[in-house]
Amino acid sequence: MNKNIIIIFILVLIIFLMSCTKQGCEFNNPSCNKTFECVNNQCQLKMGCTYNNPSCEENQDCIGNFCRLKEGCQFNNPSCENTSECVNNQCQLKMGCTYNNHSCEGNCVENKCIPLPNINDLLHTCPSLSEIEKYETDFIITSDIQFKEYACEKGKNPYYQEDRLDPKLTIYQALRIMDSLPFSKNLPWTDESLYDWLKNNIKGIHINKETDNSYCCNPDRVINLKAEVIGASRQLKWVDPQSGTGMEALPALLLHEARHVTHGHTCGTNDATLDEGGAWALQYYLYYWYGHYLPEKYLSDYEKEMAVSFAKELRNTRFCEKN
Ligand SMILES: [Zn+2]
Numbered sequence: 001m002n003k004n005i006i007i008i009f010i011l012v013l014i015i016f017l018m019s020c021t022k023q024g025c026e027f028n029n030p031s032c033n034k035t036f037e038c039v040n041n042q043c044q045l046k047m048g049c050t051y052n053n054p055s056c057e058e059n060q061d062c063i064g065n066f067c068r069l070k071e072g073c074q075f076n077n078p079s080c081e082n083t084s085e086c087v088n089n090q091c092q093l094k095m096g097c098t099y100n101n102h103s104c105e106g107n108c109v110e111n112k113c114i115p116l117p118n119i120n121d122l123l124h125t126c127p128s129l130s131e132i133e134k135y136e137t138d139f140i141i142t143s144d145i146q147f148k149e150y151a152c153e154k155g156k157n158p159y160y161q162e163d164r165l166d167p168k169l170t171i172y173q174a175l176r177i178m179d180s181l182p183f184s185k186n187l188p189w190t191d192e193s194l195y196d197w198l199k200n201n202i203k204g205i206h207i208n209k210e211t212d213n214s215y216c217c218n219p220d221r222v223i224n225l226k227a228e229v230i231g232a233s234r235q236l237k238w239v240d241p242q243s244g245t246g247m248e249a250l251p252a253l254l255l256h257e258a259r260h261v262t263h264g265h266t267c268g269t270n271d272a273t274l275d276e277g278g279a280w281a282l283q284y285y286l287y288y289w290y291g292h293y294l295p296e297k298y299l300s301d302y303e304k305e306m307a308v309s310f311a312k313e314l315r316n317t318r319f320c321e322k323n
Pocket residue numbers: 256257260265279
Protein backbone atom coordinates (compact mmCIF):
# COMPACT_ATOMS: atom_id res chain seq x y z
CA MET A 1 0.00 0.00 0.00
CA ASN A 2 2.68 2.48 1.03
CA LYS A 3 4.79 1.51 -1.89
CA ASN A 4 2.06 2.37 -4.41
CA ILE A 5 1.44 5.72 -2.81
CA ILE A 6 5.13 6.56 -3.05
CA ILE A 7 5.28 5.67 -6.79
CA ILE A 8 2.20 7.78 -7.53
CA PHE A 9 3.66 10.64 -5.56
CA ILE A 10 6.91 10.50 -7.49
CA LEU A 11 5.06 10.43 -10.82
CA VAL A 12 2.94 13.41 -9.81
CA LEU A 13 6.11 15.23 -8.73
CA ILE A 14 7.82 14.56 -12.10
CA ILE A 15 4.77 15.82 -14.02
CA PHE A 16 4.65 18.87 -11.81
CA LEU A 17 8.34 19.66 -12.33
CA MET A 18 8.03 19.14 -16.09
CA SER A 19 5.13 21.52 -16.32
CA CYS A 20 7.02 24.12 -14.26
CA THR A 21 10.19 24.29 -16.60
CA LYS A 22 8.82 25.92 -19.81
CA GLN A 23 10.42 25.10 -23.15
CA GLY A 24 11.61 27.55 -25.87
CA CYS A 25 13.99 30.39 -26.45
CA GLU A 26 11.86 32.88 -24.59
CA PHE A 27 12.77 30.86 -21.51
CA ASN A 28 16.35 30.36 -22.74
CA ASN A 29 15.48 26.76 -22.86
CA PRO A 30 17.43 26.45 -25.03
CA SER A 31 18.55 29.95 -25.96
CA CYS A 32 19.28 30.88 -29.59
CA ASN A 33 22.79 31.06 -30.90
CA LYS A 34 24.24 34.43 -32.02
CA THR A 35 23.06 34.38 -35.60
CA PHE A 36 19.51 33.67 -34.61
CA GLU A 37 16.89 35.70 -32.89
CA CYS A 38 13.99 34.50 -30.83
CA VAL A 39 10.65 35.12 -32.52
CA ASN A 40 7.49 33.63 -31.04
CA ASN A 41 9.65 31.49 -28.86
CA GLN A 42 11.35 30.04 -31.91
CA CYS A 43 14.95 30.64 -32.94
CA GLN A 44 14.94 32.22 -36.39
CA LEU A 45 17.93 33.12 -38.52
CA LYS A 46 18.45 36.89 -38.30
CA MET A 47 17.57 38.91 -41.42
CA GLY A 48 20.22 40.65 -43.54
CA CYS A 49 23.30 39.92 -45.56
CA THR A 50 25.57 39.63 -42.54
CA TYR A 51 23.72 36.37 -41.87
CA ASN A 52 23.47 35.43 -45.53
CA ASN A 53 19.74 35.80 -45.19
CA PRO A 54 19.55 36.57 -48.01
CA SER A 55 23.14 36.93 -49.10
CA CYS A 56 24.16 39.66 -51.57
CA GLU A 57 24.52 39.29 -55.31
CA GLU A 58 28.03 38.90 -56.70
CA ASN A 59 28.28 42.58 -57.67
CA GLN A 60 27.32 43.71 -54.17
CA ASP A 61 29.12 44.15 -50.89
CA CYS A 62 27.43 43.63 -47.52
CA ILE A 63 27.93 46.86 -45.59
CA GLY A 64 26.15 47.42 -42.26
CA ASN A 65 23.99 44.39 -43.04
CA PHE A 66 22.83 46.02 -46.31
CA CYS A 67 23.76 44.97 -49.82
CA ARG A 68 25.41 47.81 -51.73
CA LEU A 69 26.66 47.86 -55.33
CA LYS A 70 30.42 47.34 -55.34
CA GLU A 71 32.48 50.36 -56.40
CA GLY A 72 34.44 50.53 -59.63
CA CYS A 73 33.91 50.37 -63.35
CA GLN A 74 33.56 46.60 -63.40
CA PHE A 75 30.25 47.18 -61.65
CA ASN A 76 29.42 50.30 -63.66
CA ASN A 77 29.66 52.22 -60.41
CA PRO A 78 30.61 54.58 -61.94
CA SER A 79 31.16 53.35 -65.47
CA CYS A 80 34.03 54.65 -67.62
CA GLU A 81 33.79 57.44 -70.16
CA ASN A 82 33.81 56.59 -73.85
CA THR A 83 37.49 57.29 -74.16
CA SER A 84 38.41 54.95 -71.30
CA GLU A 85 38.22 51.25 -70.73
CA CYS A 86 37.84 49.30 -67.52
CA VAL A 87 41.04 47.44 -66.61
CA ASN A 88 41.26 45.72 -63.21
CA ASN A 89 38.25 47.75 -62.11
CA GLN A 90 40.03 51.03 -62.96
CA CYS A 91 39.18 53.36 -65.86
CA GLN A 92 42.19 53.73 -68.11
CA LEU A 93 42.50 55.92 -71.20
CA LYS A 94 42.05 53.64 -74.20
CA MET A 95 45.17 52.95 -76.24
CA GLY A 96 45.68 54.31 -79.70
CA CYS A 97 45.95 57.55 -81.56
CA THR A 98 42.19 58.18 -81.60
CA TYR A 99 42.50 58.79 -77.88
CA ASN A 100 45.74 60.78 -78.16
CA ASN A 101 47.30 58.09 -76.09
CA HIS A 102 50.52 58.33 -77.91
CA SER A 103 51.12 60.95 -80.48
CA CYS A 104 50.78 60.15 -84.15
CA GLU A 105 52.90 62.03 -86.66
CA GLY A 106 51.01 60.56 -89.56
CA ASN A 107 47.32 59.97 -90.08
CA CYS A 108 45.26 58.28 -87.40
CA VAL A 109 43.04 55.82 -89.29
CA GLU A 110 40.74 53.55 -87.28
CA ASN A 111 42.92 54.15 -84.24
CA LYS A 112 46.06 53.09 -86.07
CA CYS A 113 48.81 55.54 -86.81
CA ILE A 114 49.71 55.41 -90.48
CA PRO A 115 53.05 57.16 -90.82
CA LEU A 116 53.16 59.77 -93.53
CA PRO A 117 55.49 58.70 -96.27
CA ASN A 118 58.34 61.07 -96.79
CA ILE A 119 58.37 62.64 -100.18
CA ASN A 120 61.21 60.53 -101.57
CA ASP A 121 59.41 57.33 -100.57
CA LEU A 122 56.44 58.65 -102.51
CA LEU A 123 58.57 59.33 -105.59
CA HIS A 124 59.69 55.71 -105.54
CA THR A 125 56.12 54.42 -105.75
CA CYS A 126 53.88 54.45 -108.80
CA PRO A 127 50.66 56.32 -109.42
CA SER A 128 47.65 54.01 -109.28
CA LEU A 129 45.49 53.42 -112.35
CA SER A 130 42.72 55.55 -110.87
CA GLU A 131 45.17 58.37 -110.21
CA ILE A 132 46.38 58.23 -113.83
CA GLU A 133 42.78 58.22 -115.02
CA LYS A 134 42.11 61.31 -112.93
CA TYR A 135 45.16 63.18 -114.27
CA GLU A 136 44.28 62.28 -117.86
CA THR A 137 40.71 63.47 -117.28
CA ASP A 138 41.69 66.73 -115.61
CA PHE A 139 44.50 67.64 -118.02
CA ILE A 140 45.15 67.08 -121.70
CA ILE A 141 48.72 65.80 -121.65
CA THR A 142 50.43 65.88 -125.04
CA SER A 143 53.92 65.86 -126.48
CA ASP A 144 55.85 66.17 -129.74
CA ILE A 145 58.26 63.50 -128.57
CA GLN A 146 57.49 59.83 -128.92
CA PHE A 147 56.86 58.18 -125.58
CA LYS A 148 57.99 54.64 -124.98
CA GLU A 149 55.44 52.19 -123.68
CA TYR A 150 54.21 53.24 -120.28
CA ALA A 151 55.27 51.11 -117.35
CA CYS A 152 56.14 51.87 -113.76
CA GLU A 153 58.24 50.02 -111.20
CA LYS A 154 59.21 51.77 -108.02
CA GLY A 155 58.51 55.15 -109.59
CA LYS A 156 60.49 54.48 -112.79
CA ASN A 157 59.62 53.32 -116.26
CA PRO A 158 62.09 50.45 -116.90
CA TYR A 159 61.94 51.03 -120.68
CA TYR A 160 63.87 54.26 -120.25
CA GLN A 161 67.66 54.50 -119.96
CA GLU A 162 69.31 55.01 -116.62
CA ASP A 163 69.84 58.74 -117.13
CA ARG A 164 66.34 59.57 -118.42
CA LEU A 165 62.94 59.14 -116.88
CA ASP A 166 59.63 58.66 -118.66
CA PRO A 167 58.41 62.27 -119.25
CA LYS A 168 54.78 61.26 -118.95
CA LEU A 169 55.36 59.41 -115.69
CA THR A 170 57.31 62.43 -114.47
CA ILE A 171 54.28 64.65 -115.16
CA TYR A 172 52.04 62.15 -113.36
CA GLN A 173 54.38 62.21 -110.36
CA ALA A 174 54.39 66.01 -110.29
CA LEU A 175 50.59 66.08 -110.37
CA ARG A 176 50.45 63.36 -107.76
CA ILE A 177 52.63 65.39 -105.44
CA MET A 178 50.61 68.54 -106.06
CA ASP A 179 47.51 66.53 -105.18
CA SER A 180 48.94 65.20 -101.94
CA LEU A 181 51.24 67.79 -100.38
CA PRO A 182 49.90 67.95 -96.81
CA PHE A 183 50.38 71.67 -96.17
CA SER A 184 49.25 72.66 -92.70
CA LYS A 185 48.30 76.15 -93.86
CA ASN A 186 46.34 77.35 -96.87
CA LEU A 187 48.31 78.86 -99.70
CA PRO A 188 48.22 82.67 -99.73
CA TRP A 189 46.52 83.12 -103.11
CA THR A 190 43.90 80.38 -102.95
CA ASP A 191 41.88 78.24 -100.55
CA GLU A 192 42.04 75.37 -103.02
CA SER A 193 44.66 72.64 -102.97
CA LEU A 194 47.59 73.10 -105.28
CA TYR A 195 46.20 70.47 -107.63
CA ASP A 196 42.69 71.91 -107.76
CA TRP A 197 44.00 75.38 -108.38
CA LEU A 198 46.09 74.10 -111.29
CA LYS A 199 43.17 72.11 -112.67
CA ASN A 200 40.89 75.14 -112.52
CA ASN A 201 43.40 77.36 -114.29
CA ILE A 202 44.82 75.30 -117.12
CA LYS A 203 43.47 72.81 -119.62
CA GLY A 204 46.56 70.99 -120.68
CA ILE A 205 50.28 70.32 -120.49
CA HIS A 206 52.33 69.98 -123.68
CA ILE A 207 55.86 68.60 -123.54
CA ASN A 208 57.58 70.58 -126.26
CA LYS A 209 60.98 69.67 -127.68
CA GLU A 210 61.12 72.73 -129.97
CA THR A 211 61.07 75.41 -127.30
CA ASP A 212 64.05 76.78 -125.40
CA ASN A 213 61.92 77.92 -122.49
CA SER A 214 58.75 76.71 -120.89
CA TYR A 215 55.81 79.07 -121.44
CA CYS A 216 52.11 79.60 -121.31
CA CYS A 217 49.53 79.99 -122.95
CA ASN A 218 49.45 78.97 -126.57
CA PRO A 219 47.11 77.21 -127.20
CA ASP A 220 44.85 78.91 -124.70
CA ARG A 221 45.44 77.70 -121.13
CA VAL A 222 47.96 75.08 -122.21
CA ILE A 223 51.36 75.06 -120.55
CA ASN A 224 54.32 74.24 -122.81
CA LEU A 225 57.14 72.57 -120.92
CA LYS A 226 60.62 72.39 -122.36
CA ALA A 227 61.09 68.68 -123.10
CA GLU A 228 64.63 68.60 -121.80
CA VAL A 229 63.61 69.49 -118.26
CA ILE A 230 60.89 66.84 -118.06
CA GLY A 231 62.29 63.42 -117.29
CA ALA A 232 65.77 64.35 -116.11
CA SER A 233 66.98 61.62 -113.78
CA ARG A 234 67.28 64.08 -110.89
CA GLN A 235 63.48 64.22 -110.83
CA LEU A 236 63.43 60.83 -109.18
CA LYS A 237 64.51 62.71 -106.06
CA TRP A 238 62.90 65.69 -104.41
CA VAL A 239 66.25 67.46 -104.28
CA ASP A 240 69.21 65.78 -105.94
CA PRO A 241 72.27 66.83 -103.91
CA GLN A 242 74.47 66.87 -107.02
CA SER A 243 72.41 69.44 -108.88
CA GLY A 244 70.67 71.03 -105.90
CA THR A 245 67.33 70.58 -107.64
CA GLY A 246 64.93 67.78 -108.46
CA MET A 247 61.22 67.05 -108.55
CA GLU A 248 60.60 70.05 -106.26
CA ALA A 249 61.10 72.36 -109.26
CA LEU A 250 58.32 70.85 -111.35
CA PRO A 251 55.26 71.87 -109.30
CA ALA A 252 56.88 75.31 -109.05
CA LEU A 253 57.30 75.49 -112.84
CA LEU A 254 53.70 74.35 -113.42
CA LEU A 255 52.44 76.98 -110.99
CA HIS A 256 54.56 79.72 -112.51
CA GLU A 257 53.36 79.01 -116.04
CA ALA A 258 49.74 78.52 -114.99
CA ARG A 259 49.77 81.96 -113.34
CA HIS A 260 50.52 83.47 -116.74
CA VAL A 261 46.96 82.64 -117.75
CA THR A 262 45.99 85.79 -115.83
CA HIS A 263 49.26 87.51 -114.90
CA GLY A 264 52.12 88.56 -117.17
CA HIS A 265 55.50 89.68 -115.85
CA THR A 266 55.45 93.33 -114.85
CA CYS A 267 59.15 94.19 -114.72
CA GLY A 268 60.94 92.59 -117.67
CA THR A 269 61.19 88.90 -116.90
CA ASN A 270 60.65 89.70 -113.22
CA ASP A 271 57.62 91.05 -111.38
CA ALA A 272 57.30 94.51 -109.89
CA THR A 273 56.05 93.43 -106.47
CA LEU A 274 55.31 90.34 -104.45
CA ASP A 275 51.89 91.72 -103.58
CA GLU A 276 50.63 91.68 -107.14
CA GLY A 277 50.63 87.88 -106.80
CA GLY A 278 52.18 87.13 -110.15
CA ALA A 279 54.03 84.04 -111.37
CA TRP A 280 57.15 84.72 -109.29
CA ALA A 281 55.06 85.38 -106.18
CA LEU A 282 53.38 81.98 -106.49
CA GLN A 283 56.71 80.31 -107.00
CA TYR A 284 58.16 82.11 -103.99
CA TYR A 285 55.20 81.16 -101.80
CA LEU A 286 55.38 77.53 -102.87
CA TYR A 287 59.01 77.24 -101.78
CA TYR A 288 58.22 79.05 -98.55
CA TRP A 289 55.40 76.57 -97.91
CA TYR A 290 57.70 73.62 -98.76
CA GLY A 291 60.09 74.94 -96.13
CA HIS A 292 57.63 75.80 -93.36
CA TYR A 293 54.27 74.07 -93.63
CA LEU A 294 54.89 70.39 -94.31
CA PRO A 295 54.75 67.75 -91.57
CA GLU A 296 57.88 66.94 -89.65
CA LYS A 297 60.02 64.41 -91.52
CA TYR A 298 58.06 64.78 -94.76
CA LEU A 299 61.12 66.54 -96.10
CA SER A 300 64.65 66.00 -94.82
CA ASP A 301 66.41 68.85 -93.05
CA TYR A 302 68.52 69.35 -96.16
CA GLU A 303 65.44 69.53 -98.40
CA LYS A 304 63.82 72.03 -96.04
CA GLU A 305 66.92 74.19 -95.93
CA MET A 306 67.11 74.18 -99.72
CA ALA A 307 63.47 75.25 -99.97
CA VAL A 308 63.89 78.04 -97.44
CA SER A 309 67.04 79.36 -99.06
CA PHE A 310 65.55 79.21 -102.57
CA ALA A 311 62.46 81.09 -101.33
CA LYS A 312 64.80 83.75 -99.96
CA GLU A 313 66.68 83.94 -103.26
CA LEU A 314 63.47 84.35 -105.26
CA ARG A 315 62.32 87.04 -102.84
CA ASN A 316 65.58 88.92 -103.29
CA THR A 317 66.02 88.59 -107.03
CA ARG A 318 62.62 88.36 -108.74
CA PHE A 319 60.88 91.51 -107.54
CA CYS A 320 61.97 94.89 -108.81
CA GLU A 321 60.41 96.96 -106.04
CA LYS A 322 61.53 95.98 -102.58
CA ASN A 323 58.58 96.15 -100.24
ZN1 LIG B 1 57.18 83.60 -116.39
